[in-house]
Amino acid sequence: MIKSAPLRALLLGGVLLCAGVQAMPVIKIGFPESIPPWVNAGNQPGIAIELLHETLKAEGLVLKPVFQPYARRLQAYRHGTLDGLYDISPSQQHAEQLGGSISRPLHSFDNIAIALSRRAPSIEHTAELGKWRVLAWEGASSLLPASYDQLEAVANGRYHEIADQQKQVRSLFSGRTDVILSDRLIFEWYRRQLKSEITLDTSQPVHIYAVLPPSETGILLHDSALRARLDNRIRALKASPRYQAVFSRYGYQPQP
Template sequence: MMTCLTVIYITCSSGTKAAEKLTVAFGEVLAPWVLAESNKGIIIEIFESAVRPMGFEVEHVYLPYARRINAYQNGLVDVTSDINLNTIQGHALKGFFSDIAYTYENFAFSLHKRHFNFSHMNELKKHSLLSWQDAAIHLGAEYAQMVKSHAQYSETFDQSNQVKMLFLERYDVVQMDAQIFAYYRAKIAGSDGVDTTQRVDSFPLFGDSPNGFMFRTKKMRDDFNVQLKKLKQTGEYAEIFARYTSIPPESFVPETKP
């Protein structure tokens, strides 16, 4: 018995040290960037692949954008996603901002039969517009100024609802990332009487939206940046995108007007 106990003690003592948990706040309805039901998605895989060599296990927390910010500010999570310089300034966030980890490409989407032809975001003030939560801060001063005087502007944390509202003609225009739009357009096709086969026009009025993560410690942020760079150099970064879309992140272009 003593021999058996000794073997068990040695085995346990020499075993691999358990990974330290890192609590991270991700978006709630943000496919294909975040798939909360399976703990998968582009953003999650980028983050997990970067921190795994650092010895961390990710504990996922899924929250709407405003609650993610509150959770980070109140010390309930170690890291939060979807951060850029606008959100850092707008919410007075304290911490250490990573290098850019991914980039959203936001477009204004409208039904083709409406025959809109937007060339500047101020033209959207004439039409009902549904955007995503905290866009007025995230997208910068020009966008914030436009929506401040927009009488028919709303935001929602559920981006699948944006797609539904467009095809149900509840809103003239929705503003969202191209890959998110494409994902939910395919997912809700034929459901709830939503005709997603209608032609859609898209307008690149907002430019790219580069994002990263906010960390509580400088060392963790610096180590993450090193691993993120390696992901990009080895090709694993591109492979992550390829698992969720056949179109490379830098060249995704949705359906546009002829």
């Protein structure tokens, strides 16, 4: 028997707290399996997951990330087993015929072209990428303007896409490709990870070309009311020091 009133109150409070936590609605969001530092960054959850966790927590909601390949994520969303999807553009939503609405951007991908400085390719416009061997992330072709003749580049073996972006960065520093297309933070992440490899010199200077548009990254949600609530919380998060703090934990400056 518990004789202490303060102890009884403490235990009762703990039970109520646990009940409150259990009662918090869980929101299942589909994510890629790994795109560090945004998703699953080593022993950290990733910048995007932490940002979304912050916004949902402010609404009294619990984020449950679900990591799946692209096709399976879309299928799960269509079947209603996911409440939302991370990083679906309006063009993708239209092409894949996905219902729902997209939130305001949680963050953006700073898409850039990168080459070794010693090669110093002259690239002032996207069209000039056609002169060089380009290795892009999977799906990058959707961002390339009509001025870049992708069909000709593919036919001449000068344009390829790859899902594994670590291999992409490795190809740049080993000289197997002239230019890579990547988000700035993804490139910096893998460059750091490969630094310890004796056979690969990642300290080589690189030149960055701002010839691609950034990609704003929101959350596609079935529930339009939830999307509106999320919009407000994203706006508030970006105006607060917590936004900077999340990026700082990974050693980066924010990408709006």
